[in-house]
Amino acid sequence: MKPAVTYELIKTCKQSGARLGKVHTPHGTFETPIFMPVGTLATVKTMSPEELKELGAEIILSNTYHLWLRPGHDIVKEAGGLHKFMNWDRPILTDSGGFQVFSLSDLREIKEEGVHFRNHLSGEKLFLSPEGAMEIQNALGSDIMMAFDECPPYPAEYDYMKASVERTSRWAERCLKGHARPEDQALFGIVQGGEYEELRKQSARDLVSLDFPGYAVGGLSVGEPKDVMNRVLDFTTPHLPENKPRYLMGVGSPDSLIDGAIRGIDMFDCVLPTRIARNGTCMTSEGRLVVRNAKYARDFRPIDEKCDCHVCRTYSRAYIRHLVKANETFGFRLTSYHNLYFLVNLMKQVRQAIMEDRLLDFRNEFFEMYGFNKPNARNF
Amino acid sequence: MKPAVTYELIKTCKQSGARLGKVHTPHGTFETPIFMPVGTLATVKTMSPEELKELGAEIILSNTYHLWLRPGHDIVKEAGGLHKFMNWDRPILTDSGGFQVFSLSDLREIKEEGVHFRNHLSGEKLFLSPEGAMEIQNALGSDIMMAFDECPPYPAEYDYMKASVERTSRWAERCLKGHARPEDQALFGIVQGGEYEELRKQSARDLVSLDFPGYAVGGLSVGEPKDVMNRVLDFTTPHLPENKPRYLMGVGSPDSLIDGAIRGIDMFDCVLPTRIARNGTCMTSEGRLVVRNAKYARDFRPIDEKCDCHVCRTYSRAYIRHLVKANETFGFRLTSYHNLYFLVNLMKQVRQAIMEDRLLDFRNEFFEMYGFNKPNARNF
Ligand SMILES: [Zn+2]
Ligand SMILES: [Zn+2]
Numbered sequence: 161m162k163p164a165v166t167y168e169l170i171k172t173c174k175q176s177g178a179r180l181g182k183v184h185t186p187h188g189t190f191e192t193p194i195f196m197p198v199g200t201l202a203t204v205k206t207m208s209p210e211e212l213k214e215l216g217a218e219i220i221l222s223n224t225y226h227l228w229l230r231p232g233h234d235i236v237k238e239a240g241g242l243h244k245f246m247n248w249d250r251p252i253l254t255d256s257g258g259f260q261v262f263s264l265s266d267l268r269e270i271k272e273e274g275v276h277f278r279n280h281l282s283g284e285k286l287f288l289s290p291e292g293a294m295e296i297q298n299a300l301g302s303d304i305m306m307a308f309d310e311c312p313p314y315p316a317e318y319d320y321m322k323a324s325v326e327r328t329s330r331w332a333e334r335c336l337k338g339h340a341r342p343e344d345q346a347l348f349g350i351v352q353g354g355e356y357e358e359l360r361k362q363s364a365r366d367l368v369s370l371d372f373p374g375y376a377v378g379g380l381s382v383g384e385p386k387d388v389m390n391r392v393l394d395f396t397t398p399h400l401p402e403n404k405p406r407y408l409m410g411v412g413s414p415d416s417l418i419d420g421a422i423r424g425i426d427m428f429d430c431v432l433p434t435r436i437a438r439n440g441t442c443m444t445s446e447g448r449l450v451v452r453n454a455k456y457a458r459d460f461r462p463i464d465e466k467c468d469c470h471v472c473r474t475y476s477r478a479y480i481r482h483l484v485k486a487n488e489t490f491g492f493r494l495t496s497y498h499n500l501y502f503l504v505n506l507m508k509q510v511r512q513a514i515m516e517d518r519l520l521d522f523r524n525e526f527f528e529m530y531g532f533n534k535p536n537a538r539n540f
Numbered sequence: 541m542k543p544a545v546t547y548e549l550i551k552t553c554k555q556s557g558a559r560l561g562k563v564h565t566p567h568g569t570f571e572t573p574i575f576m577p578v579g580t581l582a583t584v585k586t587m588s589p590e591e592l593k594e595l596g597a598e599i600i601l602s603n604t605y606h607l608w609l610r611p612g613h614d615i616v617k618e619a620g621g622l623h624k625f626m627n628w629d630r631p632i633l634t635d636s637g638g639f640q641v642f643s644l645s646d647l648r649e650i651k652e653e654g655v656h657f658r659n660h661l662s663g664e665k666l667f668l669s670p671e672g673a674m675e676i677q678n679a680l681g682s683d684i685m686m687a688f689d690e691c692p693p694y695p696a697e698y699d700y701m702k703a704s705v706e707r708t709s710r711w712a713e714r715c716l717k718g719h720a721r722p723e724d725q726a727l728f729g730i731v732q733g734g735e736y737e738e739l740r741k742q743s744a745r746d747l748v749s750l751d752f753p754g755y756a757v758g759g760l761s762v763g764e765p766k767d768v769m770n771r772v773l774d775f776t777t778p779h780l781p782e783n784k785p786r787y788l789m790g791v792g793s794p795d796s797l798i799d800g801a802i803r804g805i806d807m808f809d810c811v812l813p814t815r816i817a818r819n820g821t822c823m824t825s826e827g828r829l830v831v832r833n834a835k836y837a838r839d840f841r842p843i844d845e846k847c848d849c850h851v852c853r854t855y856s857r858a859y860i861r862h863l864v865k866a867n868e869t870f871g872f873r874l875t876s877y878h879n880l881y882f883l884v885n886l887m888k889q890v891r892q893a894i895m896e897d898r899l900l901d902f903r904n905e906f907f908e909m910y911g912f913n914k915p916n917a918r919n920f
Binding site: 201202203205206207208230231235238239245246247457458460474475476478479481482483485486488489490491492493 | 581582583585586587588610611615618619625626627837838840854855856858859861862863865866868869870871872873
């Protein structure tokens with residue numbers, strides 16, 4: 161059986177080794193490397209589907225754990241699936257709920273059969289297993305589903321991590337068996353192993369032997385320094401097959417997107433652009449800009465003078481600052497729109513640079529202008 | 541000098557006496573009777589200018605008092621005026637700040653020169669006068685400005701109201717003198733007088749003698765019963781000139797819009813549709829619908845099956861309920877959009893009924909379907 165999602169390698173950047181590719185899904189094709197906006201509760205915060213399309217989003221991510229609790233995957237299924245429920249006809253990726261179970265809930269107990277924990281909203285006792293995560297994602301009907309994995313905290317001891325990686329591999333096998341709709345939903349495996357090369361290799365080998373249609377690198381962007389993340393990618397991606405897409409979970413700062421692409425990553429997601437937008441913080445080609453600051457009160461320039469998004473073509477820093485200061489929804493719509501556009505457009509530039517075999521040059525130019533090369537550069 | 545805003549009477553409904561007309565302004569012409577969405581802080585809450593146009597808004601209202609405090613009228617002026625600041629190229633009406641001074645602030649002291657009061661945000665001592673209200677509105681550059689009036693509470697004693705009406709008339713004269721841009725902004729007078737026929741008549745006579753290009757009826761929708769509002773309109777509008785637009789301030793419930801039009805009102809504004817939207821309450825052709833209620837959890841019908849707005853053509857009650865319950869911005873965008881469309885579209889139907897000399901029939905049909913004819917009908 162042909163998997164529901166396939167990867168087509170277009171070319172490899174001669175300068176950096178980054179991959180330009182296409183991912184084909186039941187809801188259409190997108191080019192990679194790509195950034196995926198996050199729509200936790202079946203909505204990318206403050207945005208409409210029309211706006212997401214206008215700013216160039218080709219695929220979005222939604223959260224299994226959150227939709228399971230609210231409104232309930234049965235309601236989404238009854239609505240005809242997540243695409244129809246939220247009016248998004250392009251590809252959707254859903255995570256497995258694993259990350260939220262480990263990061264949001266207290267009092268969790270990890271057993272071989274799954275995880276017992278408490279609902280972070282109501283305190284109610286819940287249980288999530290590999291089979292449960294598949295059932296929920298099959299009900300949501302996402303194009304790309306993720307295997308249910310354990311997400312150990314950073315840092316974790318080698319012995320704990322080894323046991324965890326082995327359990328995640330056993331769970332991955334159960335996910336494959338529990339997945340009821342492989343003909344129209346693709347299930348990706350998640351490589352874990354923390355910062356241990358040996359364990360990343362073991363995890364990758366285990367999962368690749370199960371022949372998933374795509375692989376994610378999980379357990380990064382959990383508090384480790386950037387060079388640790390890059391080093392882990394350096395020794396992990398070589399163990400992933402060339403003909404499958406690779407997804408780096410939870411990463412969305414501009415430098416990490418570029419550095420991830422250089423290490424062979426194809427897909428990224430992060431709440432960062434919308435989360436900082438709600439605080440009045442914007443990404444610009446010249447670094448971060450906190451538009452709520454007093455110095456923008458009479459600044460009638462756009463957020464980013466080099467950006468050609470609808471917001472930058474239409475509204476001033478002064479207007480957006482006023483809205484954000486007054487806690488007006490429209491202000492957060494504007495900062496969210498611009499930030500999402502910024503990352504979606506950054507990946508477009510990354511793809512262009514791969515096409516031209518100059519992604520390392522692009523990295524240097526971008527880092528220089530953004531300010532990442534400065535000592536003590538402020539990141540997100 | 542030709543006033544910046546003129547009124548053209550198209551026809552009078554033979555059945556009801558309601559007026560169909562056109563108001564010409566520096567930023568274009570709109571048909572009346574019309575409902576004006578309120579954009580207090582240079583934004584109609586949760587909405588974009590594009591969406592307002594899409595749902596059919598032809599003119600919006602913005603608040604002088606609020607813009608004076610945040611971001612400051614000087615900043616709006618420096619931005620090139622309110623139209624440019626907020627990216628709205630259709631007509632804008634600004635109120636005078638009078639209503640907010642009387643409703644939002646404590647510790648106010650009314651003197652002949654103006655009102656001393658405290659900023660409702662910071663507690664800072666402020667002063668607003670007829671001349672000040674003109675200066676601010678001239679800086680904002682609205683198409684229609686409102687005279688600075690006193691808004692007495694309901695009910696008020698006859699003697700107090702009489703003194704207030706006389707002061708409002710003296711203030712109106714000072715507003716006319718203080719208005720620096722009559723060639724591109726029209727200043728409307730505001731008829732006060734509470735529920736006293738004698739005082740409404742006196743106020744109308746005073747203001748009409750000053751020859752404003754338009755007149756508002758103020759001091760209604762301040763807590764009085766609906767039949768009092770209708771009675772006041774019955775004995776007030778006959779004293780207003782036929783060749784000027786008439787604006788009923790702060791009124792936006794569907795029944796009052798129709799009843800106001802029947803009494804010769806041309807323009808209405810109210811925060812009601814966006815305010816109730818933020819509570820998950822919708823106006824529908826069959827009455828109010830509180831979409832956050834549990835009974836809509838699996839209801840995949842649109843908010844209003846008879847509505848052809850973008851929201852009703854695209855999203856289900858179940859989805860909108862989910863968003864509203866989860867406090868997601870997009871949910872409030874959807875309920876706001878629908879409610880604004882509902883009132884804008886209601887006025888379109890009112891204009892059509894006037895054209896066909898059947899506004900009383902339309903009133904009966906609408907009231908019957910909406911449920912206003914039922915005993916104990918729930919209004920807003
Ligand atoms: Zn932009
Ligand atoms: Zn509708």
